[in-house]
Structure formats: structure tokens, C-alpha cells
Amino acid sequence: MLIPHPLLGPRDASEFVYKGDAALMNRPDGFADDAPEAFVQYAYQRSNPRGAHRELWFHEQGDRSWLIVTRDTLTHEVLDCQLADPRRAGGSQ
Amino acid sequence: MGFSGFKVIKEALTGHRGWQPLWRDAAPKPQYDVIIVGGGGHGLATAYYLAKHHGVKNIAVLEKGWIGGGNVGRNTTIVRSNYLLDGNQPFYELSLRLWEGLEQDINFNAMVSQRGVLNLYHSDAQRDAYRRRGNAMRMHGTDSELLDAEQVREMYPFLNFEHARFPIRGGLLQRRGGTVRHDAVAWGYARAADRLGVDIIQNCEVEDFRIEQGAVVGVQTNRGYIGASKVGVAVAGHSSHVMRKAGIELPIESHVLQAFVSEGLKPVIPGVITFGAGHFYLSQSDKGGLVFGGDIDGYNSYASRGNLPVLEDVCEGGMALMPMLGRARLLRMWGGVMDMSMDGSPYIDRTGLPGLFFNGGWCYGGFKATPASGWCFAHLLATGQSHPTAAAYRLDRFQSGGMIDEKGQGAQPNLH
Ligand SMILES: Cc1cc2nc3c(=O)[nH]c(=O)nc-3n(C[C@H](O)[C@H](O)[C@H](O)COP(=O)(O)OP(=O)(O)OC[C@H]3O[C@@H](n4cnc5c(N)ncnc54)[C@H](O)[C@@H]3O)c2cc1C
Numbered sequence: 001m002l003i004p005h006p007l008l009g010p011r012d013a014s015e016f017v018y019k020g021d022a023a024l025m026n027r028p029d030g031f032a033d034d035a036p037e038a039f040v041q042y043a044y045q046r047s048n049p050r051g052a053h054r055e056l057w058f059h060e061q062g063d064r065s066w067l068i069v070t071r072d073t074l075t076h077e078v079l080d081c082q083l084a085d086p087r088r089a090g091g092s093q
Numbered sequence: 094m095g096f097s098g099f100k101v102i103k104e105a106l107t108g109h110r111g112w113q114p115l116w117r118d119a120a121p122k123p124q125y126d127v128i129i130v131g132g133g134g135h136g137l138a139t140a141y142y143l144a145k146h147h148g149v150k151n152i153a154v155l156e157k158g159w160i161g162g163g164n165v166g167r168n169t170t171i172v173r174s175n176y177l178l179d180g181n182q183p184f185y186e187l188s189l190r191l192w193e194g195l196e197q198d199i200n201f202n203a204m205v206s207q208r209g210v211l212n213l214y215h216s217d218a219q220r221d222a223y224r225r226r227g228n229a230m231r232m233h234g235t236d237s238e239l240l241d242a243e244q245v246r247e248m249y250p251f252l253n254f255e256h257a258r259f260p261i262r263g264g265l266l267q268r269r270g271g272t273v274r275h276d277a278v279a280w281g282y283a284r285a286a287d288r289l290g291v292d293i294i295q296n297c298e299v300e301d302f303r304i305e306q307g308a309v310v311g312v313q314t315n316r317g318y319i320g321a322s323k324v325g326v327a328v329a330g331h332s333s334h335v336m337r338k339a340g341i342e343l344p345i346e347s348h349v350l351q352a353f354v355s356e357g358l359k360p361v362i363p364g365v366i367t368f369g370a371g372h373f374y375l376s377q378s379d380k381g382g383l384v385f386g387g388d389i390d391g392y393n394s395y396a397s398r399g400n401l402p403v404l405e406d407v408c409e410g411g412m413a414l415m416p417m418l419g420r421a422r423l424l425r426m427w428g429g430v431m432d433m434s435m436d437g438s439p440y441i442d443r444t445g446l447p448g449l450f451f452n453g454g455w456c457y458g459g460f461k462a463t464p465a466s467g468w469c470f471a472h473l474l475a476t477g478q479s480h481p482t483a484a485a486y487r488l489d490r491f492q493s494g495g496m497i498d499e500k501g502q503g504a505q506p507n508l509h
Contacts, residue, residue, distance in 0.1 A: 001392075001400055014402040018392045018507060020346070038456050044344040044435045044491040048333035050395045059365075073347070073393045076400075 003057060003069060004081045012063060019056035021046055022068045025086065048073055056084060096200055115280055116287035121294050121319050125153045127474055128321035130299045130314060130335060132156025132329035132454035134165035134275075134460065135452055137282035137293075138467020139325060139474070141199070144289035146468075147475035152291045153284075153321075155314060157298035161279040164329050165460065168350050169386050171365055171376065173210045173270035174235050177226045180485030180497040181438060182233045187482050188465030189235075189269060190220045195464060201281030203273050204379065209364040210270030213245070213252075213414075215259045219369055223265040231266040235499075240268045249366065251417055259413060261371035272365065272376055278463060289321070302339045302449065309339065309448035322384035325450040325474050327466075330395065330430025341444055343453070344435040344491060346506040349394040350386065350457045351403055355421040357381030366414070373410030383421060385411060390459060391433060391507040397429040431457050436495035437509030441469050441479070441486040450474055451488065456509055 001013035028038035051074060057067045070080035104111055127143060129136045132154045143149045172192055174185035196203050214220045220239075227237035241263040242254060283293055294316070301313040301326070311320035328335050330347045358381050367374040375385035387407035390399040403469045404426065411418045434440065434454030440464065441452050452470045455462060469483035479486075487498055491504075502508040 010325075012402075013392075013400070020505070020507075021393075040492045045342050046333070046344065046346050047342065048346050048393065050331075050334050050347075053190045055393065076394065076396055077231050 001077055002078070003067065004078060005059065005062070005065075005067065006081060006083055007065070008063060011059070013057075015059060015061040016057040016067075017060045019058050019066075022054040022056050022084070023047070024056065025084065052079060096202070103378055115284040116293050119153070119292035119294050121153065121297065121314070122151075122153075122292065124151075124311075124320040125292075126151040126321070127323045128152075128319060129154045130324065130326045131331075132283070132293060132295065132310065132330055133161070133163040133327065134278050134282065134463035134500070135329070135455070135466045135470065136327040137279060137286055138463050139327060139452070139470040140291045140467075141282050141286040141289065142471035143468050143475060144286060144291055146447065147471055149475060152286075153319065154286070154291060154293045154425040155297045155299055155312070155319070156293070156295045159295050160283050160293065161276050163198030164429040164431070165279045165463070166276050167352065167427060168275055168460040169374070169376070169384050170272040170275045170378075170460065171210065171270070171374070172273050173267055173365075174461070175212070175226065175237065175265065175267045175270065177212065177228055177229050177499055178497050179456050181499065182230060182235065184465055184469070184486075185231055185461065186235050187468065188462050191468060192461075193269075195281075197200045199281045199285035201277065201284060203277040203281050205271070205273050206379075207269050207271040208360060209266055209267045209268045209375070210367070211245070211248070211264045211364060212238075212367045213261050213264045213369040215262055215370045217262075220262060227265050236267060236269050238265045238268070240266055240328070251415060252366075253414055253416055256413060264369075267506075270365065272378075273460075278460075282467070299335060300338070304339070304446065307447065309446050321448075323448055323450065323474055324444065325452060325470060327452040327470065329453060329455060329459065330432050332432045332451070334395075336444075336451065339446055339449055340446070341446070341451075343451075344488070345454055346393055346433045346508060347395055348391065348431045348433045349396060349399045350389045350431050351399040351407075351426055351428045352384065352386045353404070353407060353426045354378070354385075354424050355383040358383065358421060367413040368410050371406070371410035371413065373407055373414060375411065377379060380445045381426065383418070389433070389507060390428075395430050397430055398430050431455075433506035433509060435491060435504040435506060436498040437495040437500060437502070439466070439486050440488050441466065441473060441483045442488045443473065443477075444488070
């Protein structure tokens with residue numbers, strides 16, 4: 001699998017560490033009243049779709065950037081790739 | 094059609110013309126007492142034990158493809174009960190006991206072979222961890238033996254004992270572990286369930302659930318609507334997709350695991366061996382192929398096929414452990430979709446919807462669980478209560494703090 005890195009061009013997936021669903025960037029507010037339920041949902045429940053999946057890949061053996069890759073889980077085809085931006089809701093720049 | 098030595102000889106002498114299909118090609122009826130979704134090992138075993146032990150008469154197993162096409166026919170056939178934690182070990186020990194009596198019970202040769210499973214250790218710390226695991230197994234009445242390097246050498250002299258980085262220091266051996274012919278398990282349970290009147294309906298995909306007054310009353314399939322008082326879902330890697338139709342999100346990610354088989358060789362590996370310093374394990378099938386595997390690929394996938402980096406990693410592990418492996422040629426490889434749970438342990442539970450029950454999260458180790466999973470899921474479906482050995486397999490355990498994380502990896506499914 002090749003990941004089309006926005007800065008470095010196509011890189012082999014084995015240079016990356018897979019970190020799961022990009023929804024993990026939306027960390028709940030730990031001080032909210034419903035924080036315990038929200039954190040169980042956040043940490044343990046997964047939408048796990050068949051088809052397009054937005055997911056985090058960390059370029060550990062490269063420039064150490066975090067990417068949001070949109071990939072089809074039925075075919076492994078990469079549909080989109082952007083730098084992850086923690087300052088923005090949902091992650092993508 | 095019963096199997097016996099006499100029948101085999103008779104058929105051999107009469108040109109094998111008297112064999113019958115192992116189960117009826119049933120058409121769906123409008124209404125069942127229990128519908129099992131998914132005709133893998135777990136679904137078929139559930140149907141069999143429901144009919145046999147709980148006297149349920151009107152059961153259907155709905156399979157979207159063909160019997161044996163899922164993970165039950167894709168796994169590397171290893172069975173064992175060498176778990177550490179209380180929530181797991183009694184369940185897997187029940188499973189191994191059921192394997193030991195399975196062939197007589199279902200009158201089918203599943204080639205249950207207790208050839209021993211040996212987990213190698215390569216450091217003092219790993220030895221101590223295995224000693225602890227072995228003791229935990231013994232406390233639950235399971236056999237285990239801690240071997241030193243010399244004892245391992247007697248069993249497997251061809252291993253790379255003097256590896257510079259990962260010398261073999263010994264291993265934890267479970268002699269009652271081994272392998273079982275996976276396809277035969279699917280066929281044997283299907284046949285045994287069919288003989289008790291269970292309808293096994295292939296090419297029947299469940300597309301939706303019918304929910305009335307807050308309870309599941311039936312399923313919509315590509316072969317029409319089928320009603321049921323209770324529906325049990327056991328679809329392994331497709332759990333999230335199917336349960337979402339009932340509005341239920343699961344603590345599961347689907348990942349791909351690959352398996353590899355070499356060309357057929359003369360008998361060389363008598364038991365099952367796992368490398369402790371990398372992820373590599375192997376056994377030899379009765380046809381002669383070396384059957385081996387390693388890690389899951391590590392990214393969400395429903396593709397039933399993996400990528401080459403895992404092949405490279407697995408083969409490196411194999412060469413480090415057993416250099417003679419380099420002389421064999423790889424013949425086949427394939428993948429299966431794994432239902433990876435958040436702590437590496439499974440779920441056998443009711444859901445928030447009355448009438449709907451769930452069995453899944455088996456990760457890469459659910460083949461060995463097949464008999465006990467069917468046994469306990471049948472118990473839950475028939476009585477409404479969890480079976481004592483499966484009582485920890487709750488869907489809400491992350492909320493209650495009852496995780497069963499054998500490896501202590503946390504909610505990172507690709508590390509389990
Ligand atoms: C490569 C590989 C190696 C493995 N090695 C081992 C091992 O050595 N030891 C071990 O213990 N475990 C092993 N496993 C794991 C084990 O195979 C699985 O955990 C186990 O088989 C899962 O249960 P099952 O048999 O019921 O699954 P499956 O056989 O996958 O059954 C699920 C069935 O549900 C059907 N289905 C899906 N969606 C629908 C729908 N909507 N409607 C109707 N039917 C549907 C599927 O077609 C499938 O037939 C391995 C798995 C793989 C892939």
C-alpha cells in the first residue's frame with residue numbers, strides 16, 4: 001500500500017504506524033457532566049465502516065507527521081490524504 | 094447417513110457412489126424460534142447445541158455465502174487453552190474438553206490432533222511470564238509444562254538455539270493443545286445440526302432487522318423476510334456492519350490476518366511451535382504443507398487479503414527460528430477478516446434490543462473457541478442467562494471496568 005504523503009509524495013505504508021479512526025482526534029471534554037460516558041464512547045466504540053474510512057497514520061520512519069488518510073476498507077484504495085491538524089475540529093486542514 | 098468403518102469400506106468397494114450430501118439444501122420458512130445469522134463455526138455450533146441440549150425445534154442458520162467460506166475455513170487450525178486471565182481460561186478449557194469429545198459427539202472425523210503447542214521463550218523475563226501463565230493454567234485444571242532449552246532441543250533439534258539475539262531458553266508446552274481440520278469442523282457441525290432438524294440456508298444474506306415495539310421480530314434477507322422469536326448474530330469480521338443495521342455500534346475493528354502454506358513436505362514438524370521473539374507460528378498439516386502465520390496487517394480492512402510487508406515479517410521470523418525453512422517454497426497465502434475487540438477478548442452477550450443476541454470479537458483466536466462459543470451462546474439464547482464460563486464476555490465491560498486484556502495493550506486493536 002502506498003500513502004500519498006502531501007509533502008513527501010508516495011511513501012510505503014510500512015514506514016507508518018497505524019493509529020486508527022480519525023475520530024480519535026475529537027477528544028471529549030474531561031470536565032463535562034457526561035465525561036465518563038463520553039470517554040467510554042470515545043475510547044472503545046468504533047464505527048468500523050465497510051467502505052471509506054478516515055484514519056490516522058503516523059509517519060514514524062519518515063518526517064514524523066500525522067496524516068489523515070481516507071481509505072476504502074473493502075479495496076485498500078487510498079482516496080484522500082491530508083496533514084492532520086489538531087487545531088481544527090475533525091482534524092483535516 | 095452415519096459414518097462408520099464399515100461404510101467407508103463398502104463405499105471403497107462400490108465406487109463411492111453411495112455418499113449423500115452432508116446436509117439438506119433448506120429453503121427459508123416464514124417463521125423460526127431462533128435464527129442464527131452467520132454459518133461459520135460459531136453459528137453452526139450454536140445451532141447444534143441449541144437443538145441438542147436445549148430442545149429448541151425450529152432453528153435456521155442463515156449464511157450469506159457458503160458453509161466454510163468464512164474464517165472457519167481460513168484459519169491456521171490451532172487449538173489450545175493456555176490463557177492467563179480468569180475471565181478467559183475456564184472458557185477455553187471448556188472448549189478444549191469439547192474438542193476432545195467432538196468427533197464421537199457429532200460422528201464426524203474432524204482430525205482432532207493433540208500434538209502439543211509449544212510457546213518458546215528467549216529471556217529470563219519471558220520465562221518468568223510463561224511460568225506465571227503455566228501456573229495460572231494449572232490452577233484452572235489445565236495441563237502445562239515449563240521446559241528448559243535441553244528439553245526443547247530433544248523435541249525440536251532443528252531450531253536455531255544459538256541465535257545471537259534471540260537464543261532459545263525453553264518453552265511453555267501444552268500437550269493437550271494441537272490442531273483440528275477446520276473445514277471438517279464446519280461440515281461436521283452443519284451435518285450434525287441438520288440431522289437434528291436445523292435449516293441451514295446458504296446464499297442468504299441478512300440485510301436488515303425488523304424491530305417492532307422495541308424488540309427484534311425478524312430479519313430482512315435477499316431471500317425475503319424471515320420472522321424469529323430470537324436472533325443470534327455470529328458473523329465474525331462483519332459484526333460491525335451487521336449490528337449497525339440494528340442501530341448498535343460495537344467495540345470492534347475489522348482487520349485482516351493472513352496465513353501461508355508451503356509446498357507439501359515429508360513429516361518434519363510434529364507439533365505446533367510459536368516463536369517468542371517475533372510473531373511467527375507454524376505447524377505441518379497432514380497433507381504435508383507447513384502452515385504458518387504471524388501478525389495482523391494492522392489497519393482496518395474488510396478485503397480478505399493483505400499486503401506483502403507482513404509476508405516479509407513472517408518469513409523473517411520463520412528464518413530466525415528455523416533456518417531450514419528457507420529451503421521450502423511458499424505455495425499459497427490468503428487473508429480473513431478479523432473482528433478485533435478492544436481488549437483482545439470476545440463478547441457473548443444480549444444487546445439493548447430484546448430478541449437480539451451477539452457473539453463476536455474473536456480476534457485471530459476464535460477457531461479454538463468454536464465448541465465453547467456455540468455451547469455458551471446456545472445457553473444464553475435458550476435460558477437468557479450467561480453461561481458461567483462466558484460470564485465475563487459482556488459488551489459493557491469497558492464501562493464497568495471488567496476488561497480482559499491478556500496482553501495489557503489497552504484499546505488498540507491492532508496490538509492485541
Ligand atoms: C488467517 C487466519 C488464521 C487464524 N488462525 C487461528 C488459529 O490458529 N486458531 C484459532 O483459534 N483461531 C484462528 N483464527 C480465527 C478464527 O478463524 C475466527 O476467530 C473464527 O473462525 C470466527 O468464527 P466463525 O468460524 O464463526 O467465523 P466465520 O467462518 O467467518 O463465520 C461468519 C459467517 O458469517 C457470514 N456472514 C457475514 N455477514 C452475514 C450476513 N449479513 N448474513 C448472513 N451471513 C453473514 C460470513 O459469510 C461467514 O460465513 C484465524 C483466522 C484467520 C483469518
